[in-house]
Amino acid sequence: MANNDAIPVEPDHGGGIRQRSRASIERRILDAAESVFAEAGFNGATTAEIARRAGIPKANLHYYFKTKDDLYQQVLTGIVNTWLHTADEITAEADPAHALAHYITAKIELAREQPIPSRVFANEVIHGAPHLGTYLGSELRSWVEAKAKVIRGWITAGKMREVDPRHLLFMIWASTQTYADFAAQISAVLGRDQLSQQEYKAVARQVTEIILRGCGLTPPNPS
Amino acid sequence: MANNDAIPVEPDHGGGIRQRSRASIERRILDAAESVFAEAGFNGATTAEIARRAGIPKANLHYYFKTKDDLYQQVLTGIVNTWLHTADEITAEADPAHALAHYITAKIELAREQPIPSRVFANEVIHGAPHLGTYLGSELRSWVEAKAKVIRGWITAGKMREVDPRHLLFMIWASTQTYADFAAQISAVLGRDQLSQQEYKAVARQVTEIILRGCGLTPPNPS
DNA sequence: GTCTATAAACTGATAGAC
DNA sequence: GTCTATCAGTTTATAGAC
Numbered sequence: 362m363a364n365n366d367a368i369p370v371e372p373d374h375g376g377g378i379r380q381r382s383r384a385s386i387e388r389r390i391l392d393a394a395e396s397v398f399a400e401a402g403f404n405g406a407t408t409a410e411i412a413r414r415a416g417i418p419k420a421n422l423h424y425y426f427k428t429k430d431d432l433y434q435q436v437l438t439g440i441v442n443t444w445l446h447t448a449d450e451i452t453a454e455a456d457p458a459h460a461l462a463h464y465i466t467a468k469i470e471l472a473r474e475q476p477i478p479s480r481v482f483a484n485e486v487i488h489g490a491p492h493l494g495t496y497l498g499s500e501l502r503s504w505v506e507a508k509a510k511v512i513r514g515w516i517t518a519g520k521m522r523e524v525d526p527r528h529l530l531f532m533i534w535a536s537t538q539t540y541a542d543f544a545a546q547i548s549a550v551l552g553r554d555q556l557s558q559q560e561y562k563a564v565a566r567q568v569t570e571i572i573l574r575g576c577g578l579t580p581p582n583p584s
Numbered sequence: 585m586a587n588n589d590a591i592p593v594e595p596d597h598g599g600g601i602r603q604r605s606r607a608s609i610e611r612r613i614l615d616a617a618e619s620v621f622a623e624a625g626f627n628g629a630t631t632a633e634i635a636r637r638a639g640i641p642k643a644n645l646h647y648y649f650k651t652k653d654d655l656y657q658q659v660l661t662g663i664v665n666t667w668l669h670t671a672d673e674i675t676a677e678a679d680p681a682h683a684l685a686h687y688i689t690a691k692i693e694l695a696r697e698q699p700i701p702s703r704v705f706a707n708e709v710i711h712g713a714p715h716l717g718t719y720l721g722s723e724l725r726s727w728v729e730a731k732a733k734v735i736r737g738w739i740t741a742g743k744m745r746e747v748d749p750r751h752l753l754f755m756i757w758a759s760t761q762t763y764a765d766f767a768a769q770i771s772a773v774l775g776r777d778q779l780s781q782q783e784y785k786a787v788a789r790q791v792t793e794i795i796l797r798g799c800g801l802t803p804p805n806p807s
Numbered sequence: 808g809t810c811t812a813t814a815a816a817c818t819g820a821t822a823g824a825c
Numbered sequence: 826g827t828c829t830a831t832c833a834g835t836t837t838a839t840a841g842a843c
Contacts, residue, residue: 407836420840487768524790547754551750572794575795
């Protein structure tokens with residue numbers, strides 16, 4: 362999260378007051394790219410549009426990122442790295458009801474606060490994950506196996522009902538990320554432009570209650 | 585489902601044995617288009633690739649469907665019409681546990697048997713549903729309100745726990761369609777090329793159990 | 808490091824012979 | 826109704842002046 366480094370104030374060749382360090386320009390390009398990729402997919406995204414949103418000429422974009430593919434790879438890598446560091450509360454020692462409730466709530470909050478990266482990732486996976494290399498089958502798979510082992514421990518200890526932990530995780534991912542990925546559908550069906558923060562809280566509560574009760578757990582009172 | 589009409593055997597100008605009626609050619613193009621749109625999205629799909637898979641020259645595709653947009657619209661319409669006719673078992677008179685179990689099972693089976701249309705639709709919604717016109721906000725919204733009314737009736741009658749029926753439907757959609765839309769991720773995480781029919785049955789059972797128990801219902805024995 | 812101009816390749820759509 | 830050839834517009838990526 363907090364890694365602004367020491368941004369060197371370089372000589373400003375182009376004029377203007379904006380931050381011109383390499384790091385900050387790359388960040389601007391990556392943010393612009395993320396939103397364009399989310400809206401149009403990899404194929405539909407154009408480097409011209411990304412450059413426009415980043416506020417730079419298209420040629421500069423290709424100076425910082427050699428190809429459209431390189432840029433997309435770095436966007437994906439950033440998203441994936443963020444995601445691998447969630448669910449830290451799912452540990453053998455934790456209370457299952459509390460840990461799962463915390464995870465579900467955090468995922469709903471992430472869907473509300475950062476829907477765009479979720480959509481980029483969803484788009485990639487729907488199309489068969491052609492740019493994700495070995496991530497799904499190695500890093501993510503190991504991550505799931507580790508968490509599944511914890512949940513199996515809970516089950517063996519009689520703390521919760523017997524379920525397949527991997528499919529439970531898929532269900533949690535689906536039920537929470539749908540509020541980011543399918544926001545257009547949810548908004549339209551509910552007849553609102555977007556959900557209020559209070560509605561998101563109610564959603565988190567309901568999803569948590571259903572999944573916890575479904576696992577034979579008693580939902581904790583929302584803090 | 586069963587509507588082969590009477591396919592007129594027209595004069596065969598191009599040679600070859602294949603069916604050449606207008607209806608059958610359009611069907612071939614629509615099927616090819618569906619798979620290409622699912623793999624690459626609207627923007628990434630090319631009319632050249634669709635024509636190649638349909639086994640016709642590109643110019644013929646534009647003879648049968650004026651524009652790429654027309655073709656996409658017809659693909660979407662077909663998907664949407666299929667979907668509006670599911671969940672027929674969710675009625676006021678039905679037993680909640682049985683009706684919901686039936687709906688969830690049917691949705692999982694649909695994800696297994698027809699993942700491609702699901703992906704086309706998911707892709708469309710993720711990108712903000714720019715080609716869906718008023719469908720989400722009118723037809724689908726009415727559909728959801730009707731089903732929500734039924735479920736509210738069940739709740740009022742004390743047959744199930746109090747939940748928001750609309751978000752319950754979103755959860756069912758997400759938990760089932762994820763097996764079509766995110767198949768690449770699920771396969772990779774589980775370390776298999778694709779799930780067996782038996783695994784799909786186990787998934788249907790687990791999703792059903794969690795959601796029904798989560799709603800305070802007792803899952804029926806799988807028939 | 809920045810920017811304008813442009814090359815090189817691709818894509819949707821059509822013309823026109825058969 | 827079918828097919829080849831091709832146009833017009835877009836898009837990725839680069840060359841080269843500053």
